[in-house]
Amino acid sequence: MQKKVPQSSYSQSWWEVTWKNTLVTAAILAVVTLVAWVYNRISEGTVNIVMFYTVALIFIPRFTQGYVPGIVAAMISVGCVNYLFTYPYSRLDFTRQGYPVTFFCMLLIAVMVSAVTSYTKEQSRILAEQEKRLREAEKEKIRANLLRAISHDLRTPLTGIIGASSSYLENGELLSEEEKRKMVRHIGEDANWLLHMVENLLTVTRIQNDSAGVTKNMEAVEEVLLGAVGRIRKRIPDIRIDVRLPEEFVMLPMDAMLIEQVLVNLMENAWFHANSTKPILLYTQIGEKEVAFCVRDYGTGIAPNHLETIFDGEDRNGGGESDSHRGMGLGLSICKTIVMAHGGRILAHNCEQGAEICFYLPCQEQPASEAPERKRETAGD
């Protein structure tokens, strides 16, 4: 433990650190001495002089590294107080009464503060690292869930397609015209579903590891809404959507294809899972710093124990095989991935009737990783 000198963890050379420490210590002591001197000139008090130096001793470890500067500063402070501000002036007199107490207290303060600040600095560095690792782990988890969901979900429709086509080719003569039509229709449905999944997956490949991987352009919010509605209408012609365009004209930095995909997934999810005949409501709320895109349905709502994990790519009902619209978990987790890559957030909640999923995109270009980055800098230096 003790061998872990703080310097070593801050990729700086020993000389650099020493040089910086000396400079900072000297500067703070000089300032305090000046202040103390002025104060001494004005008020003639000597008790508070010690307090000034104590303050300096608290500051020095904050801006330097290691214990040495604090201890050296404590010694210099005691010397200064003795030499400059106590009778006899301009002379060192170590015989004064109570001198060892002052000296000891200042030394103690210096050591304690050094210890505490080194500890907190190290701690915040560890925290920042942990935070980063957590974020990476979350990304990893989303990826793993995606892969699992995909391999599971691709097989089912493919089995259907292969089975139907081979039975059509082999037993064609035995099937009635209606049966044949039905088979081909099933093939079409399965293939459509596969296509939808693949498009979702393709959007994920557009997102690279971090938010810098998304190419953002300024896009008009209303056009993205219109695009998404147009696309879902093409896929599900009988879907009923009540679209409310924003009153004012807003443009946001985003990858329009990806945000369109999020809206399509959310609307599709609402349509197939809400079990309601009332139209889905699609609207936006324009705030100063972010714009909310909301998809509201008037159905059965989301099971409370799913609210937390709904975007994590886990299957809705365990096996999911019986679900005719399997893989919805996949769609929602992709929504989360996309929104996060835009530096936004996505939330699901139940309303009085039905559920609502909203996602928020920032109005200004700001990569998701920027804020923690800055925090770490101030904490570590």
Place this chain on the structure above:
Amino acid sequence: MASKGTVLMIEDEENIRDFIAASLRAQGYKPVGAKTAKEGMALAASLCPETILLDLGLPDMDGGEVIRNVRSWSQIPIIIISARGQEKEKVRALDLGADDYITKPFGIPELMARIRAAMRHGTIAAQTGACADVFCVGELRLDLGKRLLQIGKEEVHLTQVEYKIVAFLARNAGRVVTYDAIISHVWGPYMDDNNRILRVNMANIRRKIEKNPAEPRYIFTEIGVGYRMAQEEEPPGPAA
């Protein structure tokens, strides 16, 4: 049965070629297939087809080269077939002189509508002047001679710029028009490619001409590419 015209398909996937050919034949067109860009360009030159369907992802050559090659000697309508997510390639192809695009996978009715639109523009371009002075779709009536726009019986007042945009889209009805094409047509070639001003104008136009801007009937947005004005035969709404 008289053929409605020859359609050349330049597409390397046999399955796709087959089903397009079958549907084209059923609709009375004469389909001709080409597997590679080279073969396609040779057939285009020798057959002079009425329309060319071009897949951008060909094995032997960039689709853009084919467009350039064909455009160097002919104005045959070219419809791009491309996958979703290739917006940049689409825009590039359109700017190179392609007439329209269709996104994979597409339904047969959609493809047929595009082919009809492309062929109509082909003939209009061939006999300039015969271009109708009045453009009608649904309740929208645009008199290009009088610079008058009506929805139903009501006259809609557009600003100069808005009118220019609507008229430009109307002249290209049924086809997608890229942002850049609109910007250079309306504001001239020296405008920087900040398309915010175009988006703002489109938002205003949408509010003026669409009864419900959330369910547009006349001007459709093709995200990342441009805008498309509806055409008479298309059913209302984007659910074509």
